[in-house]
Amino acid sequence: MSDWTDNPRLNSWLARQEAAFPAWSRATGQQWDFSVESLDRLEKLLLDRFAGWDDMLAAEEAEDPDVTVPGWYIGEVQNRNCGTSWHRNPVEPTHPDQPKTPFVQLPDDPGAGYEDDIPPGNNPFTEIRGLFVPQPNRHLRDVVTRYH
Secondary structure, eight states, X not given: OGGGTSOHHHHHHHHHHHHHHHHHHHHHTSOOOOOSTHHHHHHHHHHHHOSSHHHHHHHHHTTOHHHHHHXXXXXXXXXXXXXXXXXXXXXXXOSTTSOOSOEEEOOOOTTSOOGGGOXXXXXXXXXXXXXXXXXXXXXGGGGGGGGO
Protein backbone atom coordinates (compact mmCIF):
# COMPACT_ATOMS: atom_id res chain seq x y z
CA MET A 1 0.00 0.00 0.00
CA SER A 2 3.05 2.27 -0.17
CA ASP A 3 1.73 3.94 -3.33
CA TRP A 4 -1.20 5.14 -1.20
CA THR A 5 1.23 7.06 1.05
CA ASP A 6 3.30 8.76 -1.64
CA ASN A 7 1.57 9.62 -4.88
CA PRO A 8 0.78 12.76 -6.90
CA ARG A 9 -2.92 12.87 -5.86
CA LEU A 10 -2.03 12.75 -2.16
CA ASN A 11 1.07 14.93 -2.34
CA SER A 12 -0.63 17.73 -4.28
CA TRP A 13 -3.64 17.66 -1.94
CA LEU A 14 -1.38 17.85 1.13
CA ALA A 15 0.63 20.71 -0.40
CA ARG A 16 -2.57 22.69 -1.15
CA GLN A 17 -3.86 22.28 2.41
CA GLU A 18 -0.55 23.17 4.02
CA ALA A 19 -0.27 26.26 1.80
CA ALA A 20 -3.87 27.30 2.65
CA PHE A 21 -3.46 26.72 6.39
CA PRO A 22 -1.90 30.10 7.35
CA ALA A 23 -4.66 32.13 5.64
CA TRP A 24 -7.37 29.85 7.04
CA SER A 25 -5.83 30.14 10.51
CA ARG A 26 -5.72 33.94 10.31
CA ALA A 27 -9.34 34.02 9.11
CA THR A 28 -10.43 32.03 12.16
CA GLY A 29 -8.73 34.50 14.49
CA GLN A 30 -7.34 31.60 16.51
CA GLN A 31 -4.00 29.91 17.09
CA TRP A 32 -3.82 26.27 16.01
CA ASP A 33 -1.21 24.12 17.76
CA PHE A 34 -2.15 20.61 16.51
CA SER A 35 -3.11 19.51 20.02
CA VAL A 36 -5.96 17.11 20.73
CA GLU A 37 -7.58 19.86 22.83
CA SER A 38 -7.67 22.19 19.82
CA LEU A 39 -10.16 19.83 18.18
CA ASP A 40 -12.83 21.14 20.57
CA ARG A 41 -12.38 24.65 19.12
CA LEU A 42 -12.35 23.26 15.60
CA GLU A 43 -15.59 21.39 16.25
CA LYS A 44 -17.29 24.59 17.42
CA LEU A 45 -15.90 26.50 14.44
CA LEU A 46 -17.29 23.94 11.97
CA LEU A 47 -20.69 23.78 13.67
CA ASP A 48 -20.89 27.59 13.63
CA ARG A 49 -19.68 27.87 10.02
CA PHE A 50 -22.03 25.38 8.35
CA ALA A 51 -25.82 25.42 8.53
CA GLY A 52 -26.03 21.64 8.31
CA TRP A 53 -25.10 18.49 6.44
CA ASP A 54 -26.03 19.75 2.95
CA ASP A 55 -24.15 23.03 3.38
CA MET A 56 -21.04 21.27 4.64
CA LEU A 57 -21.19 18.55 1.96
CA ALA A 58 -21.51 21.15 -0.82
CA ALA A 59 -18.42 22.91 0.55
CA GLU A 60 -16.54 19.60 0.73
CA GLU A 61 -17.42 18.72 -2.85
CA ALA A 62 -16.33 22.21 -3.98
CA GLU A 63 -13.03 21.66 -2.13
CA ASP A 64 -13.70 24.79 -0.07
CA PRO A 65 -10.77 25.48 2.28
CA ASP A 66 -13.30 25.95 5.10
CA VAL A 67 -13.70 22.15 4.95
CA THR A 68 -10.50 20.86 3.37
CA VAL A 69 -8.12 22.68 5.71
CA PRO A 70 -10.00 21.52 8.84
CA GLY A 71 -9.95 17.97 7.40
CA TRP A 72 -6.20 18.27 6.90
CA TYR A 73 -5.83 19.71 10.40
CA ILE A 74 -7.74 16.80 12.00
CA GLY A 75 -5.48 14.37 10.17
CA GLU A 76 -2.36 16.27 11.21
CA VAL A 77 -3.47 16.22 14.86
CA GLN A 78 -3.66 12.43 14.58
CA ASN A 79 -0.32 12.19 12.74
CA ARG A 80 1.48 14.31 15.33
CA ASN A 81 -0.16 12.82 18.42
CA CYS A 82 -0.86 9.22 17.45
CA GLY A 83 1.74 8.23 14.84
CA THR A 84 -0.59 7.93 11.84
CA SER A 85 0.29 9.02 8.31
CA TRP A 86 -1.67 10.20 5.30
CA HIS A 87 -3.02 7.81 2.64
CA ARG A 88 -4.93 8.42 -0.59
CA ASN A 89 -5.88 6.25 -3.50
CA PRO A 90 -3.33 7.04 -6.23
CA VAL A 91 -6.10 6.92 -8.85
CA GLU A 92 -9.54 8.48 -8.84
CA PRO A 93 -11.85 5.94 -7.17
CA THR A 94 -14.42 4.29 -9.42
CA HIS A 95 -16.26 2.20 -6.83
CA PRO A 96 -18.49 3.81 -4.17
CA ASP A 97 -16.79 1.81 -1.40
CA GLN A 98 -13.37 3.26 -2.20
CA PRO A 99 -12.39 6.34 -0.19
CA LYS A 100 -12.49 9.53 -2.23
CA THR A 101 -10.84 11.74 0.37
CA PRO A 102 -7.45 11.30 2.04
CA PHE A 103 -7.33 9.43 5.34
CA VAL A 104 -4.81 8.68 8.08
CA GLN A 105 -3.74 5.26 9.30
CA LEU A 106 -1.22 3.73 11.66
CA PRO A 107 1.76 1.99 10.03
CA ASP A 108 1.28 -1.59 8.93
CA ASP A 109 2.69 -3.83 11.66
CA PRO A 110 1.99 -7.55 11.09
CA GLY A 111 2.77 -8.39 14.72
CA ALA A 112 0.53 -5.71 16.24
CA GLY A 113 -2.58 -7.86 16.34
CA TYR A 114 -4.81 -5.40 14.54
CA GLU A 115 -8.37 -6.52 13.97
CA ASP A 116 -8.51 -8.17 10.52
CA ASP A 117 -4.77 -7.29 10.26
CA ILE A 118 -5.76 -3.75 9.25
CA PRO A 119 -4.07 -0.89 11.10
CA PRO A 120 -6.49 1.54 12.78
CA GLY A 121 -7.17 4.68 10.82
CA ASN A 122 -9.56 7.52 10.33
CA ASN A 123 -11.03 9.64 7.57
CA PRO A 124 -11.14 13.22 8.89
CA PHE A 125 -13.90 14.10 6.42
CA THR A 126 -16.08 11.34 7.84
CA GLU A 127 -15.54 12.94 11.24
CA ILE A 128 -16.54 16.37 9.94
CA ARG A 129 -19.66 14.94 8.27
CA GLY A 130 -20.49 13.15 11.52
CA LEU A 131 -20.76 16.47 13.33
CA PHE A 132 -23.97 17.08 11.40
CA VAL A 133 -25.55 13.75 12.35
CA PRO A 134 -27.04 13.98 15.84
CA GLN A 135 -25.20 11.61 18.17
CA PRO A 136 -24.95 12.10 21.91
CA ASN A 137 -21.49 12.66 23.34
CA ARG A 138 -19.73 12.58 19.97
CA HIS A 139 -16.80 14.98 19.56
CA LEU A 140 -13.89 15.46 17.14
CA ARG A 141 -11.35 14.88 19.91
CA ASP A 142 -12.61 11.31 20.19
CA VAL A 143 -10.67 10.40 17.03
CA VAL A 144 -7.52 9.82 19.06
CA THR A 145 -9.09 7.16 21.28
CA ARG A 146 -9.06 4.54 18.54
CA TYR A 147 -5.25 4.41 18.66
CA HIS A 148 -4.91 3.64 22.38
